[in-house]
Structure formats: C-alpha cells, structure tokens
Amino acid sequence: MSTEARTLPRVVLVDDHGLFRSGVRAEIGRQVEVVGEADDVGPAIEMIDRLVPDVVLLDVHMPGGGGQAVITAVKRDHPEVRFLALSASDAPEDVIAVIRAGARGYVTKTISTAELADAIQRVADGDAVFSHRLAGFVLDAFAAAPSAQDVKPSFDPELDQLTSREREVLRLIAQGYTYKEIARELYISVKTVESHVSSVLRKLQLSSRHQLTRWAAERRLDLSVQSFDGRK
Amino acid sequence: MRIVFVVITLVSQGWTIPFYLGGWLLIPARGTEASIWSRARHDSRGIALAVGLASLLCVLLGLASVLNPGLVNTYGWQQVVSVAFLVLIWRNAPDSEQAAMRHLVEPLESLGGGGEHSMRRGLGIRLVAAVALLAAGFGWLLTSHENVALLRPLAGLILVTAGIVLLLGPWWLRIARDLVLERQARARAEERADLSSRIHDSVLQTLALIQRRADDPQQVVQLARAQERELRSWLFEGRTLGDGDATTVSEGVRQIQRDVEARHGVPVEVVTVGDCPLDDDLNALLAAAREATVNAAKWSGAGVISVYAEVEPEQVQVAVRDRGKGFDPDAVPGDRKGLAESVHGRMSRHGGRVTVHSAVGEGTKVTLTMPRSAAAAEAKGGNRR
Numbered sequence: 001m002s003t004e005a006r007t008l009p010r011v012v013l014v015d016d017h018g019l020f021r022s023g024v025r026a027e028i029g030r031q032v033e034v035v036g037e038a039d040d041v042g043p044a045i046e047m048i049d050r051l052v053p054d055v056v057l058l059d060v061h062m063p064g065g066g067g068q069a070v071i072t073a074v075k076r077d078h079p080e081v082r083f084l085a086l087s088a089s090d091a092p093e094d095v096i097a098v099i100r101a102g103a104r105g106y107v108t109k110t111i112s113t114a115e116l117a118d119a120i121q122r123v124a125d126g127d128a129v130f131s132h133r134l135a136g137f138v139l140d141a142f143a144a145a146p147s148a149q150d151v152k153p154s155f156d157p158e159l160d161q162l163t164s165r166e167r168e169v170l171r172l173i174a175q176g177y178t179y180k181e182i183a184r185e186l187y188i189s190v191k192t193v194e195s196h197v198s199s200v201l202r203k204l205q206l207s208s209r210h211q212l213t214r215w216a217a218e219r220r221l222d223l224s225v226q227s228f229d230g231r232k
Numbered sequence: 233m234r235i236v237f238v239v240i241t242l243v244s245q246g247w248t249i250p251f252y253l254g255g256w257l258l259i260p261a262r263g264t265e266a267s268i269w270s271r272a273r274h275d276s277r278g279i280a281l282a283v284g285l286a287s288l289l290c291v292l293l294g295l296a297s298v299l300n301p302g303l304v305n306t307y308g309w310q311q312v313v314s315v316a317f318l319v320l321i322w323r324n325a326p327d328s329e330q331a332a333m334r335h336l337v338e339p340l341e342s343l344g345g346g347g348e349h350s351m352r353r354g355l356g357i358r359l360v361a362a363v364a365l366l367a368a369g370f371g372w373l374l375t376s377h378e379n380v381a382l383l384r385p386l387a388g389l390i391l392v393t394a395g396i397v398l399l400l401g402p403w404w405l406r407i408a409r410d411l412v413l414e415r416q417a418r419a420r421a422e423e424r425a426d427l428s429s430r431i432h433d434s435v436l437q438t439l440a441l442i443q444r445r446a447d448d449p450q451q452v453v454q455l456a457r458a459q460e461r462e463l464r465s466w467l468f469e470g471r472t473l474g475d476g477d478a479t480t481v482s483e484g485v486r487q488i489q490r491d492v493e494a495r496h497g498v499p500v501e502v503v504t505v506g507d508c509p510l511d512d513d514l515n516a517l518l519a520a521a522r523e524a525t526v527n528a529a530k531w532s533g534a535g536v537i538s539v540y541a542e543v544e545p546e547q548v549q550v551a552v553r554d555r556g557k558g559f560d561p562d563a564v565p566g567d568r569k570g571l572a573e574s575v576h577g578r579m580s581r582h583g584g585r586v587t588v589h590s591a592v593g594e595g596t597k598v599t600l601t602m603p604r605s606a607a608a609a610e611a612k613g614g615n616r617r
Contacts, residue, residue, distance in 0.1 A: 175503070
C-alpha cells in the first residue's frame, strides 16, 4: 500500500463548519495536499467522485445524512478512497455507525496537528486509526454481553469476538499509548500492533453480530429516556 | 377535579352551578384586586339584560314544567340564577378571560350562519338531523313518561344523547384538540426556554470568559475543555452537570476528571468501558484513583493524564497514566512515598491491588484493581451498558 511513499496524500475536507475547515487546512496544509473542501453531503459526494483523493477527512455530524451517507455513496464507485472520521461531538453509536459504514479510523477534533497529520498518513497507507475514545467504544461494544449467549452468530463466528491480544491492544490505546509504546509494552513489533488494530476494524465492520446494533440501540434508548436529546 | 364537580352537581340537584358562578363573580382572581362583581355593579345594562334573560328562562321553564315537572323542579329553577350570573360575568370579565370564553363559544356561534358555503351546508344538515333526533327523542321521553315500560324511555334517552352529540360533538372535539395543542405548545416553549437558559449559563458565559482571557493560552484551553466536557455530558449522557454525588463508576471517574482539571489545570483524558453502581469497595477504588490522578497532576509535569476505567464482571480496574518525569520506584522521595501509601492502604483495606510502573523519564502508570463483591457481581452480573 505504499503508493509512492514520498508524495503527499491528497485530501478532501468535508465539514459543515467553514471555520474548522480553514483551520485544519492552515494546520496540515504542509504535511498533506488539500485538494478540495465540501460543506455538505451532496457536494462532497460529487467532489470526491471527481477528484478521487487518497483520504477524505469526514465530519461525523452533518446536515443531510452525515458522514455515513457520504461513505456509503462513495464506496460503491471508489472503494479505494479511504475515510478518516473526525468529530467534535461523539456519541458512541454515531461513531460506531461511521466506522461500520467503512471509515478506517476516528479521531476527535481536539487532536493535535502532528497527530492529525500522522493519522491521515496512516489511513492513506491503509492502516486503521483508533483514538483512545474509539478504543473505549469498541471495547464497550464488544463487551456488551457474553457472546456465548448470542442467539444469532455471524457467518464467521471469529468476527464476533475480540481475541485477548486485540483486547489488550485496545486497552492500551484507550489509555493513550502510542503504537510504539504498545509494541514495547507487549513485546511485539509495531507492525503486529497495526495488524491487531486492522483486524479489530475488520471485525467491527464485518461482524453481523446483532449485539453491536443492539448495543447502539440501547444507548440511543438510554439517551432519549434520560432527557432532552440535543441532536434531533 | 372536574369529575368531582359534575358528581357534586348531580347530587346537589344542580345548585353547585349557580354557586360556582357566584364564586366566579364575587371572588377576585389571583393577582387582581377587584372581583368581576365590583365592575358588574356599575353595568346597569348588563343587570337589565341578566334580569331579562332570567325572566325569559322562567317563562320557558314554566312551560316546560307543565310537560315534565320532576326534572324542571329538581334541576331547572336553579339555573335561572346561573344564567343571570353568567350574563354579568360575560359582560364584565377581564379581557383575557373574555377572549378565552369567546374562543370556546366561537364554534357555537358559527351554528347560526357565516363561514363558507360547503361548511354551512354541512352544518345545515347536521342541524336538521340533530333537531329531528332531539325532537323524536324528547317526544318519546315525554309520551312515555307515564308509561311503565322501561325500554322505551331508554330508547328515547339514546336518541336525545345522539342528538346532543351530533349537535355539540364537533365543538367538544375542538375543545379537546385545542387543549392538547395548547399543552404541546407549552411543552415546546418550556423546552426552548430551558435550552436557551442552559446555553446562556454555560456556553455563552464560557465564551465571554475566553474572550477576556485571550492572552493566557493555558486558561483558554482549560475553559474550552471544561465547557466541552459539560456540553458533551449534557448532550450524550443526558446528565445535568451538577455537583451531585456520582452513583456509578463512570460518573465517579468523570468527577475526578473535572476536579483535577479544575484544580490543577492539567487535562485528563478519560475512557470508561462498562459501568456499574458504586458500593463501599468501589468508592475506595475511586478515592485511590483520585489520589493517583492528583499525584500525577502535581508531580509528573506531564501535559496530559489519561485515566482508563473498565468494569468487568468480576473486577473493576482503573489505570492512571502519565508521560511525565517518572521516578525510580526503589528511590522514592519521602513525600511521594506517603501518597503512594495512602493509595496502597485504601486499596488493600478493601481487598484491592495496586501496581505501579514507573521509570525516570518515561512516566508513571498506576493500575488499581478491585474485585467486585460477590453479591454485586451476582446481581449485576456482567452489567455493561
């Protein structure tokens, strides 16, 4: 996946906040090549279709369907375009939904410039990028109930469970460890850490385990019962 | 309340209505000083009208009592007073009450005429049908009054009811619908007011503060983070960020985050997996975690502290980690040792474990593990959200 390692990744920014787009552009403009910006689902799909960038930096929450809609529409014609989800407001079920739609990672908008550039590069190289928060969500989602009691397992039951190694890696990510630190902590190579993370991503996207959806549904239910739901 | 009123009305043979109206007339409404009566006294035309209508009603009732003395005598005569009172109220009530009453009566007025053609035709048909039903029903009732047969008056009663429903049904429906709509509108307005007051209290205040502290980057970051956390917990966890005591592990950890960030100005990244209610052991765990976090904020010099809490079926684990100075566990300076012991002491008293990993220049990680008490684990077995 090392497509001409020296060229900068071509990036399209999709975010409905103009202020945020210009901020990101100014910050990472040197480490990546920002080829386009879009502020809504429709224009974003059209632009990605035309430019075919390496990475789309995608806001999870947008009017008109959100990041999920963009990914679903683009994936059909351009499976090679990679998505990195970015959000300020991260309700777990929204984040998991975007990842399941096909995003290769998720970072929060509070991420530092260097980390963001690094994350984009990683996604461009085909790796997965898990922020500490996403790692927490994933652990939570896969732990939602013992999978032995799962009534309808996936076609491939392997997909329904994390291995203990994957769990360990996720735990360390959730604690703010970098891949390098994780490798040292677990006495494995950085490449192995990366492959664990990619495998978690694959499970997250392919598992049809209804627990994942049930988990999301329960959380949403919790929200609406507890009080005013700000996102509607 | 209303049902009680209706029942009392029936029991007291209709005397409640005039008494109620009298009360309306004589007792000043909340917030106003003059009762309606104080104005009605000067309304000579109103009084004349009331007396006139009352006497007209007397004549009507007199005629009716020839046909059916029982009913009129028990329920009818009292209403003469009611009508008189109602006229006075109608003419002299404050504007707001008048508007409300007019709104109620509006559909009745439209019975008389006006409105669009098709509507009028519908109304006409309704009116004719209602009158026919009423006439038939009343006729039946009156003719069968002396009769012993029970079924026939019943049929008459049904006809009368049907007539009344046909005549007044749409009006009742409209009143009911208006009530529902009004309640919804009020709920929406309250929600909006709640929302704007929250935004004012939190976001706007913080933005103002940020503008004033623009020359102090650290303060600005801290303010922004605190605000972000507050909004997030309100939006996604549906929790008002009060100072109320935490009741679950994740709430407890967030409280630690808030307090440490506020008091020591060091950002704390929190990730929690699973959740469960707090008990004595877990409170001790959180207290130890607080010590460890405060410790890291005070001594490590790290730019950020990460706190990770995971609730498992058999145990709860909290890891506090920083990338700060670190220390050599074998050569701990006195002050640090004391703090470490308070962490250790707390944990071991409740059957928990502590492991500390640290190396000079590489930061520190304190891992606290507390087994869940058998009963709690049983009751909440694997209770993760």
